[in-house]
Amino acid sequence: MRKETLKQQAYNIIKKKIITCEYPPNFLLNEEKLKDEIGASRTPIRDALSRLEQENLVRILPKKGIMVASLSIREINAIYEARMLVEPYAIEHYANKVEKERLEYFRKIFRDGKEIQERIYDVDDKLHIEFINAMDNEYFQAMYERIYYQNCRLRILSGVKSEKRIEETLQEHLKIINACLEEQWQDAAEAMREHLVCSKRASFMTIIESGEMAL
Numbered sequence: 067m068r069k070e071t072l073k074q075q076a077y078n079i080i081k082k083k084i085i086t087c088e089y090p091p092n093f094l095l096n097e098e099k100l101k102d103e104i105g106a107s108r109t110p111i112r113d114a115l116s117r118l119e120q121e122n123l124v125r126i127l128p129k130k131g132i133m134v135a136s137l138s139i140r141e142i143n144a145i146y147e148a149r150m151l152v153e154p155y156a157i158e159h160y161a162n163k164v165e166k167e168r169l170e171y172f173r174k175i176f177r178d179g180k181e182i183q184e185r186i187y188d189v190d191d192k193l194h195i196e197f198i199n200a201m202d203n204e205y206f207q208a209m210y211e212r213i214y215y216q217n218c219r220l221r222i223l224s225g226v227k228s229e230k231r232i233e234e235t236l237q238e239h240l241k242i243i244n245a246c247l248e249e250q251w252q253d254a255a256e257a258m259r260e261h262l263v264c265s266k267r268a269s270f271m272t273i274i275e276s277g278e279m280a281l
Contacts, residue, residue, distance in 0.1 A: 076106045077114035084123050084134055085215050087222045095124065095132040121212055137220055139270075145216050146266040152206060153197060153262065154255035160200040161246050161254060168196060173243045179236040186232055187221055193239060197258075224269055231268050238264060 080100065083089045100111050115132055118124045125133045135141075172193050191214065198210045238261040245254035 072106050072110040073113045076100075076104050076110040077117055079104050080111075080114050081118060081121075081123065081215075084118070085218045087219055089134045091134055091136045091219070091223070093134040094130075095134065097132070121215070123215065137216070137223060141216070142220060142266070142269065145213055145220070146262060148209065148213055150259060150262050152210060153194065154258045156197045156201050156206070157242070157246070157258050158251045158255040160202075161197055161251060162249070163200040163202075164196055164246070166247065169243050169247050172196070173240065173247070176236050176239045176243065179233065186235065190235065190239070193243075220269055234264065235261075 080089075080095075089095065095115070097108065097111055097115075100106075101108065104111065115124055115126065119126050123135050125135055127133055172189075175189055195210075195214075198207055201207070238257070241257040242254050242261065245251075245257055
């Protein structure tokens, strides 16, 4: 196997374990154990950890080791601050590039809410990414990719949402989609802001109650 492939493989495996919280926030990683788990030498492991540090998924602490990045209140505030700047902007200025057939597709899915409760996160992500991709701006897309991975960790730590919050989420997304279909871009952007505010509040409440969040 080529050296580059080994590096990519090590990176993908460790990243997946972090995103799925198999390696939870503040978990100390051990290079020797990673070598055994992944079946790779020290060089691919270190390369993977260096890349993950650049993505804010691990922290390399001198004389202490490698720690999975925390999900503190400060971190979550930063995630939602970035989302509040980027996502409404994407809708207001670029949502007109999203094909109406795609918007109708998402409207139908969110209307059939009870059928998608088990995959609400997946459908939710796809709609948000649809607007980001409409920007056709690799810098925004790269930033959003980092946000996406942190959001995955937050969702897993938060646990399953209540039925009440799922229903609210469905209605919030329908409001965004309906405004887009009516080409009311400012209204759609405002609906996205409202959705993000509600999402942030719900995430804080759930994860604080679980005792998993650091200050």
